[in-house]
Amino acid sequence: MNEKENKKTILVLEDESSLVDMISSKLKLEGFDVVVSATVDGGLKDMEEKKIDFIWLDHYLIGSKDGVEFTTVVKKNDKWKNIPIFVVSNTASMDKIKAYKELGVTRYYVKSDHRIDDIIGDIKNILLK
Amino acid sequence: MRKTLAEGKSFSTDELMNKRKNGSEYQEYTAISPVKDNENVIFYIGISQDITRHKEIDKAKTEFVSLASHQLRTPLAIIKWYSELLLSGDAGKMTVKQKDYINEMHRGGVRMIGLVNALLNVSRIELGKLGITPEPANLSAMANSALLDFVPQIKDKKLKIKKLFEKGLSKVPVDLKLMRAIFQNLISNAVKYTPEKGEIKIGIKKENSEIVISVADTGYGIPKNQKDKIFSKLFRADNIMKKDVDGTGLGLYLVKAIVDEARGRIWFESEENKGTTFYISFPLSGMHAVSGSKDFSEEKNVV
Numbered sequence A: 001m002n003e004k005e006n007k008k009t010i011l012v013l014e015d016e017s018s019l020v021d022m023i024s025s026k027l028k029l030e031g032f033d034v035v036v037s038a039t040v041d042g043g044l045k046d047m048e049e050k051k052i053d054f055i056w057l058d059h060y061l062i063g064s065k066d067g068v069e070f071t072t073v074v075k076k077n078d079k080w081k082n083i084p085i086f087v088v089s090n091t092a093s094m095d096k097i098k099a100y101k102e103l104g105v106t107r108y109y110v111k112s113d114h115r116i117d118d119i120i121g122d123i124k125n126i127l128l129k
Numbered sequence B: 001m002r003k004t005l006a007e008g009k010s011f012s013t014d015e016l017m018n019k020r021k022n023g024s025e026y027q028e029y030t031a032i033s034p035v036k037d038n039e040n041v042i043f044y045i046g047i048s049q050d051i052t053r054h055k056e057i058d059k060a061k062t063e064f065v066s067l068a069s070h071q072l073r074t075p076l077a078i079i080k081w082y083s084e085l086l087l088s089g090d091a092g093k094m095t096v097k098q099k100d101y102i103n104e105m106h107r108g109g110v111r112m113i114g115l116v117n118a119l120l121n122v123s124r125i126e127l128g129k130l131g132i133t134p135e136p137a138n139l140s141a142m143a144n145s146a147l148l149d150f151v152p153q154i155k156d157k158k159l160k161i162k163k164l165f166e167k168g169l170s171k172v173p174v175d176l177k178l179m180r181a182i183f184q185n186l187i188s189n190a191v192k193y194t195p196e197k198g199e200i201k202i203g204i205k206k207e208n209s210e211i212v213i214s215v216a217d218t219g220y221g222i223p224k225n226q227k228d229k230i231f232s233k234l235f236r237a238d239n240i241m242k243k244d245v246d247g248t249g250l251g252l253y254l255v256k257a258i259v260d261e262a263r264g265r266i267w268f269e270s271e272e273n274k275g276t277t278f279y280i281s282f283p284l285s286g287m288h289a290v291s292g293s294k295d296f297s298e299e300k301n302v303v
């Protein structure tokens, strides 16, 4: 099997530039291809243009649209709706968590409460099994 | 409202919308109480107040809290995750000393996150925004899982752990996050405030129509003249302040607020330098459900 073909691509939607750097370098180190965007529209464009296998999503993004709007679009699209989404955010308000769960995201993390390695471990479990 | 009043009880609400003389709307608090002569209602007293401003302040506070949570947690997550990156060796090998220092920075970050979470929980409780969503839970399993977080400290201090879990207890409806926070805080205190080679006993049993949870230790105890302050916000007793043990004085305040809100009871027995036992009880029907808009933040990091 060709390793290149097997490489999974992760879309990272995150607005905090210093986190974008570290998340993507960490994911690359783990052998993933990484596509990053800081806006909902940019992320949707990436979804159209590339074959995305997994989505790392922050709630607050640059611009007026947030992660809930992104998830709503993705889950309505038959091509995309089965792509696993991890929401990794710092906001833990019950209504937002509820909205994401109802939309069917795979998991919800509060950034500061988890080790980056643990989140990436969970991603590997889902993608590489 | 009519039903409550017909039963001879008082009625109050802060959800009424009313109109001012100039036509603008305002939010009203209204309370109506019956005045009785023996069993007969003679008349009613009603009080109404314009609470629009109150509600606005309340909302502003909530928004501030949510903003602060996001604004503080993001830089804290950056500190924490970058130090994890260094520690995992991703940026090359470090000397033992460098590793030590980064470890200290990581611990500091983790403590700060715990503090932010604790403060957020406090403000949520004070704003009355905390929801309680009970679901049937196995309390012994929850106690065991909370204990797991403290295995390193327990080993370090060579503490003996005894579990006195009544067999065959049925599940009790509790809010999982809140119950976990209760176990975590009580166990954390028992571990922190007990010297080496002490003993911690965790009990869960049915007593009449209640479920009683106890966490007992053979530690420093609580000074007699400070027992009445133990559930106050930010309070830490003198005997503990003299020792170099981390803490915020928010744990028991939060635990008591949760237990009160869930309509349970909390009490303790303690003797200085002998030990302390905290008790919590709920009816077998479990925690009282409260609808609220905010989730409780995990504080596993406050040790």
Ligand SMILES: Nc1ncnc2c1ncn2[C@@H]1O[C@H](COP(=O)(O)OP(=O)(O)O)[C@@H](O)[C@H]1O
Pocket: B185, B189, B190, B193, B217, B219, B220, B221, B222, B230, B235, B236, B237, B238, B240, B246, B247, B248, B249, B250, B251, B252, B253, B276
């Ligand atoms: N098991 C215990 N043994 C002795 N003192 C205790 C115990 N639990 C709580 N205390 C006292 O109550 C105070 C408040 O506890 P808590 O609210 O959990 O705050 P913290 O642990 O952060 O100091 C502690 O600082 C300590 O003085």
Ligand SMILES: [Mg+2]
Pocket: B185, B188, B189, B247, B249, B251, B252, B303
């Ligand atoms: Mg404590």
